[in-house]
Amino acid sequence: MSTQAATSAARRSKITPEREQELFAAVLDLLREGGYDAVTMEGVAARTRCGKATLYRQWKTKPRLVTAALDARRCVLFTGIDTGSLAGDLREAARLACDRRSRDSALMEAVGQAYLQHPDLRDALRETVIDPEVAALDAMLRRAVDRGELAAGNPAIAYVAPCFMGVLRVERLFDDRLGDADGLPGFVEAVLFPALGIAGPAR
Template identity: 75%
Template structure:
C-alpha cells in the first residue's frame, strides 16, 4: 500500500463501515446520473446528510473520493487468478473480465472524459483501480517465465496488460465486435499467445463412444 493510500485508510477508519458505504453509494449514484462533473462534495454531503468538512477530512479531494467509491464498487478482477499455466490464466482473465464488462464499463464510461481532462483523477485511478489489475496480469506473465512457458526477454510481455485492459475499455466503441467472452477468448488465443510465443495445447474433446457390443 502506498503512503498516500495508507494515510487515507487511517483517516477513513474514523467512519463506520456502514457510513462509508453510504457515502460511496451516493458518489456512484451521482456518477450514474450525470457523470463526473455531477459529483461535488456539496452534493454528496447533502445527499447523505454528512458535513462537507468530514468529506474533505477523510478523502482530501473529490478525485480521491470518486476513486475510492469506484474501487469499492468493484472487486479485483484478476488478482485471484492462478490456474497453474499461463494459457489458463489468460483465458480465465478473459472470461472473468467479459462477465463483468457491463457493470465496470458503465462506471468507467462515466469518468472517461474526466480521466483525460483531470490529471489528479487520472493519477488516483491509476494508483487505486488500474495498478492492481496491471500488477495481477504482470504476475501471470512472471509465473509463466518461472515455469519456462515463455522467454523472459520476449518484448511482447510489456504490452499484454495495456492490450488486455485496452480491449475492455474500447468495447463500447466496437460493441458488436468485442461484446462477449468468446471474443475475448479469441483475442487471447489469436493475439496475445502468439505474440508471447506460446502455443496452447489443444483442449481435450469428449471421449469417443464405446463401440456397441454385437
C-alpha cells in the same frame, strides 16, 4: 462546550464503516449517472443527508473521495488468478473482465472518461484502478517464465498488459466486434496467444 457535549459531537461526526459505504455508494451512483463532473460534495451530501463539512474533513477533496469510493468497491480483479498455466490465467482474466463489464459498464465508462479528461484525478486512478490490474497481469507472465512456459526474452511480454487493458477501454467503440461475451476472450486467443507462443484451441 461541555466535555459531555464535545464527546457527543465527536461521536456524531465519526463515520462508521456502514455509513462510509453509504457515502461511497452515492459517489458511484453519481459517477454512473453523469460521469465525474456530476460528482460534487454537495450532491453526495444531499443524497446521503450528510454534512458537507464531514465529507471535506474526512477526504479533503473530490478526487480523494472518488478514488476512496472506487478503492473500497473493488479488489484487484485479476489478483488471485493462478490456474497453473499462462493460457488458463489469461482466459480466466478475460472471463472476469467480461463479467465485470456486463455488470457495471456505466461505471467503467465513467472511470475511463475521467482518466482522460481530469488530470487532477489521473494519478489517483492509476494508483487505485489501473496499476494494480497491470501488476496482476505482469505477475501471470512472470510465473509463466518461471515455469518455463514462456521465454523471458519474448518481446510480446511488454505489450500484453497494455493490449489487454486497451481492448477493455475501446471495446465500446467496436461493439460490433468486441461487444459480446466472446470479444475479449477472442482477442486473447487470436492475438495474445500467438504472440506469446501459446498453441492449441480454447478449452
